[in-house]
Amino acid sequence: MTHAPTAYTRDRREPGEVFGPSFSLFADVLLVGLLTTAACLPVVTAPAAFAAASAALRQSADHGLPVRAGTYVGHLRAHLTVRVLAVGCVPPLLALVLLIDAALLRSSLPGAAVVSPVLALLTLGAMVVGLRATALEAPYRLSAREGFLRSVADPRGALLLAGAVLLSAVLAWSIPLLTPLLPGPLAFAATVVELRSPAG
Template sequence: MSPVRTTKEPGEIFGPRMTLFADVLSVGIAVAVVSLPLVTLPAALSTACAVLRGVREGRPVTAGRFLVALRRRLRFGDLVAGLVALVGAALALVDLALAGAGLPGGRAFALLAAAIGAGAVVVGLRACGRPESVEDWPAAVRGAGRDAVRDAGGSGLVVLAVVTAVLCVWMLLPLVFLVPGLLALALTAVDVRGRV
């Protein structure tokens, strides 16, 4: 592991501490653009987490490195993961719409559906943050499911990261292009925190 630089180099405006932040924002823009088809969202988020994890080994975080890594790994399994995520989101929206239509027991069902959906989102996002997601989605999901139960604090951090991302986009819509990088950084930090 290479030492982390703490001094500014000649001509550098902000210094090394702002470099990671700027790189996360550039990766966030790349993730947002690549995720426009929606089916590619899990692969893009997982690749961003893998690129950000490379900081610990001294590898630079750049949008170019992200795009090269994504091009190498985008395969059928990644598209299936994206399709499963889309179908799950659509089912959750349909269930909540039906529950709000005045059916008997609709409120209780809506609460149950929201809790199940939140759990699925936490497991899915934690799976994106795991290194195994680059090669093996089923193993990443199994590991994320175990982590979601064993590490409730990490799961809470994932929920807070998602809530913060949603609030940022709600307050200022153009942030939708920057938030994916910050979310990937949060997911990577939660995963690294759980492995230390």
């Protein structure tokens, strides 16, 4: 005798899949992107917001259920500590470095042609390490040192994350309306790299 599928079984992912059917994955990434953007509005909460996004996606992969807003909010509350809020001062500093870099590109100062690419690469590297750090599980959760070590141990994953950051920057510049959704793919990329990393 066959039973009609329940809402629960329809929500569950197929065995062996990392995150589930493509449409469910698409919806999860969109939702996580919007929630992360909203959580990043105070700026200093950005690391906690990305860590919550990664934790929600990881939990979705582990249990085969779609991401829920309540699940994300629960992870966000767990990550909002004084230490993490202090780390939240780093994104504005990176933005300042990028502004300085852009000013150097427009200037005729000696050495600007060398310093500008170096600053850009350092900023990109810091963003990769930061994303990797937000995707870590306990006891390494939000550890910049561990994020750096794993990035060095997994150069392929670091390059994939760098590509994701660059693609997000291009999309934000060319299609600004997509900007609120971009944290979702970035968190997804960091989570997948961490899950598939030999160091993980």
